[in-house]
Amino acid sequence: MSLTLRPDVCATDTPDGMVLLDEVTGRYWQLNRTAALVLRSLIDGSEPSDTARALCAAYPQLTAERADADTASITRALTEARLVVPR
Helix, strand or coil, X not given: CCEEECCCEEEEEXXXXXXXXXXXXXXXXXXXXXXXXXHHXXXXXXXXXXXXXXXXXXXCCCCHHHHHHHHHHHHHHHHHCCCEEEC
């Protein structure tokens, strides 16, 4: 499931990850490097399994199971915050 940012959410890269701004509510979200990698990957059209593999490549100490769980958790949090929608 690839994602896209809602049209009224803007993203800015930071040295530590990414910041998202919901222009409707004025709320900001700061994503760490891991969450930013997951979001970028899913926005670029990757499937969650490919995104988890990208996490393992970026963080070699990470197990495949943990990468899958982190990808699912981050995706769920972004969706529940209504920052992203399925593409």
